Every structure is written in structure tokens, then in C-alpha cells.
Amino acid sequence: MHCRAVGCAGVTSVYCRGMNALQDTPATVGSIGAQAVGSLPLDLIMWGLFGIVLIIYAIYSLIMLWHWKEYSTGKYTTVANMFMYVGVSVGFLAMMALAATWYSVV
Amino acid sequence: MTKAVQLSEGEEIIALFRRHWFHLAVEGLVALLIFVLVFVVKSVAVTFMTQSGVVTNQGGFALILYALSFTGLVLWMYFFASWSDHWLDAWIVTNKRVIDIEQHGFFRRQVSSFPIDRIQDVTFKINGPIAMWLHFGDVRIQTASISDDLIMKQIPFPEDVKETIVQVIEAERKTRRP
Numbered sequence: 001m002h003c004r005a006v007g008c009a010g011v012t013s014v015y016c017r018g019m020n021a022l023q024d025t026p027a028t029v030g031s032i033g034a035q036a037v038g039s040l041p042l043d044l045i046m047w048g049l050f051g052i053v054l055i056i057y058a059i060y061s062l063i064m065l066w067h068w069k070e071y072s073t074g075k076y077t078t079v080a081n082m083f084m085y086v087g088v089s090v091g092f093l094a095m096m097a098l099a100a101t102w103y104s105v106v
Numbered sequence: 107m108t109k110a111v112q113l114s115e116g117e118e119i120i121a122l123f124r125r126h127w128f129h130l131a132v133e134g135l136v137a138l139l140i141f142v143l144v145f146v147v148k149s150v151a152v153t154f155m156t157q158s159g160v161v162t163n164q165g166g167f168a169l170i171l172y173a174l175s176f177t178g179l180v181l182w183m184y185f186f187a188s189w190s191d192h193w194l195d196a197w198i199v200t201n202k203r204v205i206d207i208e209q210h211g212f213f214r215r216q217v218s219s220f221p222i223d224r225i226q227d228v229t230f231k232i233n234g235p236i237a238m239w240l241h242f243g244d245v246r247i248q249t250a251s252i253s254d255d256l257i258m259k260q261i262p263f264p265e266d267v268k269e270t271i272v273q274v275i276e277a278e279r280k281t282r283r284p
Contacts, residue, residue: 046172060183063212064190073196085186092179099172106164
């Protein structure tokens with residue numbers, strides 16, 4: 001989503017890719033803030049953040065699961081319990097990727 | 107278990123204790139509250155952006171979904187760090203010693219042993235209405251050594267734990283008598 005803002009005499013026009021027409025809104029602090037957010041390449045930021053999170057998640061999980069394997073005291077930290085942790089995490093990661101794809105497309 | 111502690115010859119595990127689930131439940135509740143808070147804040151922010159025309163409705167939904175997934179993943183990881191900390195900590199009572207296993211984060215682990223024959227006193231303390239209601243408290247084991255006492259914090263049914271340790275001490279004293 002890329003937005004372009006044009007301001008003149010207290011009236012701000014914001015045009016975003018995916019919208020059919022220019023929208024005129026009063027130039028308030030909020031709308032200027034919204035313009036600033038809209039001018040950011042949000043789809044790129046989303047994919048970049050997804051990549052960083054994926055790397056951190058992978059390293060973090062490997063360290064944690066290694067601890068479980070080495071030091072388990074026999075309950076809820078066994079290899080079988082890893083599936084619940086990994087399953088839910090992968091669900092969240094998949095939703096992040098889906099949302100980023102959706103945002104890039106619309 | 108064999109990897110967690112190394113038992114000596116003739117040593118048998120009598121009991122294994124862990125912290126009460128209350129602490130873990132509080133951590134889970136905090137994570138859930140943060141998730142709900144992020145959902146509310148993000149929804150308001152995206153509604154504002156949609157009304158300002160910065161993003162379309164669909165783009166707004168995608169942003170909310172992304173933010174919630176990100177927050178959910180971070181909180182899930184945080185909760186499982188607490189989960190690991192909870193389930194990797196344990197107190198093991200054997201016929202020769204009491205072993206205290208403490209995992210602090212990922213890179214700090216402390217395993218202490220307190221020989222049964224050096225234990226001088228065992229006391230327990232239950233503090234507050236929640237602890238009284240859910241039956242958890244602290245058990246303190248005083249030893250004849252100069253090191254700190256062993257404190258089993260937030261252990262379920264502390265009176266039973268104290269009784270178990272006292273029985274082990276008495277059994278050990280009987281075996282030492284000629």
C-alpha cells in the first residue's frame with residue numbers, strides 16, 4: 001500500500017494505491033500522522049520484520065528445545081511436548097505471512 | 107531425569123517436587139492481557155487510518171492480523187520461556203540428599219546438593235490468602251554448613267513436603283545407628 005499526500009490551504013488530499021479516488025480530509029495532526037504512516041513502504045517493512053522474527057524464532061526455539069532435551073525433569077518438557085509449542089508458533093508465523101501477502105496484494 | 111542429575115551408587119529418589127502452578131498461571135494471564143490490549147490499541151489505530159483514507163478496509167484488516175500474529179508469537183515465546191523455567195526447576199529428595207535444580211533463563215543453571223545427615227531443621231511457611239487457599243508455601247531447610255539454607259519457594263502442600271523430608275532424615279539416622 002503506497003499513499004501520496006498533497007496539502008494546500010488547510011485541506012489535505014491523500015491518495016492510496018488501491019483506492020479509486022482522491023479523498024479530501026482536513027489537515028489535522030492525526031491525519032498528518034496517518035499520512036506519514038501511509039507514506040512508509042509498509043509491505044516491505046512487514047516482510048522485513050517477518051524475516052527477522054523468523055530468524056530470531058528459529059534460534060530461540062532451537063536453544064529452548066535443546067534445554068528440554070538435555071535437562072528435562074520428566075514432565076511437560078519432553079520431545080513430545082515440543083509439538084504443541086512448534087505447532088502454535090508455526091500457526092502465528094503462517095498468519096503473519098498471510099497478512100503480509102494480503103497487504104501486498106490489496 | 108538421568109541427564110538432569112547424576113545419582114551416586116545406592117542412592118534412590120524418594121520424592122520429586124516442583125513449584126505450584128499459580129506462578130505459571132499468572133504469567134499466562136499477563137501474556138493474555140497484553141494480547142487483548144494490543145488488539146484493542148491496534149484496532150483503534152487501524153480504524154483511524156482507514157477513516158483517514160491511508161489504508162483500505164482490507165489493508166486495515168491485514169495490518170490488524172499481522173500485528174496480532176506478531177504479538178501472539180512474541181507472547182507465546184515469552185510464555186514458553188516461563189514454562190521451561192517452571193518445569194526445568196525441581197527439588198529432588200533422595201535417601202542421601204536433597205537436590206535443588208534451578209534454571210535461570212537459558213544460560214544459567216544451578217544444581218545444589220544438601221546431604222541429609224547435615225540437615226538440622228525443616229520449617230514451612232504459608233503467606234497470604236491465595237497461598238492458604240491454593241495450598242502452597244515455602245519450605246526452608248537449615249543445614250550445618252556455612253552455605254545458605256535451601257528454600258523451596260511456592261511449593262504445593264508444604265506441610266506434606268516437610269513431613270516427607272523429616273521421615274527421610276529419621277530413616278537415614280536409623281541406618282547410621284549401630
